[in-house]
Amino acid sequence: DAKTTQPPSMDCAEGRAANLPCNHSTISGNEYVYWYRQIHSQGPQYIIHGLKNNETNEMASLIITEDRKSSTLILPHATLRDTAVYYCIVRVNSGGGADGLTFGKGTHLIIQP
Amino acid sequence: ETGVTQTPRHLVMGMTNKKSLKCEQHLGHNAMYWYKQSAKKPLELMFVYSLEERVENNSVPSRFSPECPNSSHLFLHLHTLQPEDSALYLCASSQELVGREQFFGPGTRLTVL
Numbered sequence: 001d002a003k004t005t006q007p008p009s010m011d012c013a014e015g016r017a018a019n020l021p022c023n024h025s026t027i028s029g030n031e032y033v034y035w036y037r038q039i040h041s042q043g044p045q046y047i048i049h050g051l052k053n054n055e056t057n058e059m060a061s062l063i064i065t066e067d068r069k070s071s072t073l074i075l076p077h078a079t080l081r082d083t084a085v086y087y088c089i090v091r092v093n094s095g096g097g098a099d100g101l102t103f104g105k106g107t108h109l110i111i112q113p
Numbered sequence: 114e115t116g117v118t119q120t121p122r123h124l125v126m127g128m129t130n131k132k133s134l135k136c137e138q139h140l141g142h143n144a145m146y147w148y149k150q151s152a153k154k155p156l157e158l159m160f161v162y163s164l165e166e167r168v169e170n171n172s173v174p175s176r177f178s179p180e181c182p183n184s185s186h187l188f189l190h191l192h193t194l195q196p197e198d199s200a201l202y203l204c205a206s207s208q209e210l211v212g213r214e215q216f217f218g219p220g221t222r223l224t225v226l
Binding site: 032034041042043044045046049091099100101102103104105106 | 115117146148155156157158161168169171201203205213214215216217218219220222
C-alpha cells in the first residue's frame, strides 16, 4: 500500500468546517483513499473512501485532486465529538481476499469550543 | 455500537498467566482481524482470518495464539506475556468480495505486570 503523509495535529472551531489534508504522491491507479478516525480509547471508525471522484456521505466529504496525489477530508460542521485522530490510508480495493489496514500516525484533530 | 464486541474490556495479568481475549461480530462478515495499539505507536496488524483460515501473520511472537472457530468468533490466546505486551488489542471484521470497510470493536486494554 502507498505511504501517506498527514499533519500531526490540527485545531478547528466548533461549528466550522474541518479540512484534513493527506498527501499520497505514490498512489497507484488501483488504490483507493480511505479515512478512519479513532476517538480516544475506542476502536477506529470508518468514515469514507474514494478512488478519483469526490465522495460525500452523512459523516463527511472526500475531495481527491485530479492527479490523485492528495486528498482532503471535510467535516462540514465540526462538533466537540469530532475530536479524534484521523487516519488517511491508501489501499487496493480488489474483489478477493482479506488484508489488514496499515495505519500511520494520523492527524489529531482538536475541536475548540 | 459497531456490531463487533470484545471481552473483557480490561485485563490485568501476570507474566506466567494464561488468558484469552474474545471477539464476536454480529454483521455476517467473513473476515476478522487482530490489531495491537501500544502507547504512542500506530495500530499494528497482528493476524488476519478469511473464511476461518489464517491468511496473514505479521511476525507475531508465539506467545500470542489466535483461533477462529467460526466466522463470527475470534480469540487471541495469551501466555507468558511480557510487560511490553501491554496495549490495546483491537478486533475488526469485514465482508470481503463486497466492500473493504473494516468495523472495529472497542478493544481490550491489557496490562501485563
